[in-house]
Amino acid sequence: MTPESVGRSVARDRHPEPAPSGEARRYVGQWVEDEAIGPDRVRAFVLILRTRGCYWADVKGCTMCGYSKDTLGRSATPEELAEQLSRALARYHDEPYVKVYTSGSFLDDREVDPASRAAIVSAFSGKARRFLFETLPEFAQPEGIGPLKDAFAGELEVALGLESTDPTVLGRFINKGSSPAEYLAAADRLSALGVRTKAYLLLKPPYLTESEAVADVVRSVREAAQHFDAISVNPVHIQNGTVVEWLYHRGRYRPPWLWSLVDALREGAAVRGGSRLVSFPTAGGLPRGPHNCGECDARVLAAVQEASLAQEFGPLDALDCGCRAEWRTTLAYAPLGVEA
16 A cells, blocks of 8 residues: 555545534643743743644645544634633633644634634733744735734744655655745745744654654754744654554554654754754653653653753763664664555
């Protein structure tokens, strides 16, 4: 079975049935996490709204993304979004950094209508210093950004899932619908509008070896740095209902080693220019997330977080464990089950 045929099969199964209104009035999740704004260590309020989710997931979807499982299966009404926001604000304690996600594109009118977008951003204005949201590049246009800049007194930050600047990795292995050039052009448009930009880069998409994955991230950091204010390296974690999970259950994929993440950050730091480089892995240390041997995972993850917050990557050189030798033997392993 080819990557394309697996992707088509998974895409057919991943989208939920339309949800009732009661479910649509509850957000997916909310938490507070450590972050930084410039040199300042701050707390970030994170909110995942329940919307229709990413339209691309309905068409083909990305090989590692299972976020459509948390969507409504339909567009949320303004009233439903307002109720989600109201419930979230009851838990907001003036954290200076706010991140709002929709399992897709905040700027897509099918996910969040323009009036609701402005209301969500405005609710945090005067309290938060920075407001972050995600979008696909085609929605990163002046008509969508302008009203949000008017509604928010602080900095807007727009995150784009660039994942890789290699067209083959992005288009075939990750199955994105836009090219690297379209992501870079969107970042330049946003910068021209006075908006901060952040790129997500994926560590170890399917069909890459550990060493190829590290090289892909480092090259992507170098090529993206001139377009983005910040770059986040996101190691793959295995989500339900994805191509990556299909491969994982057949012994054809292992999540990246944390040693690969350490190398990607160390080498990426040398070519990042003025961009902020960070990594806050999801499911770190778990079998379905980036992990080492289990003995050193917590220590390595803590060092990665500290390096990301402090922007000091030199201390990563001191990390070591007996499993590092095992990791070195896997660097050149070809992934199983890849069909040309």
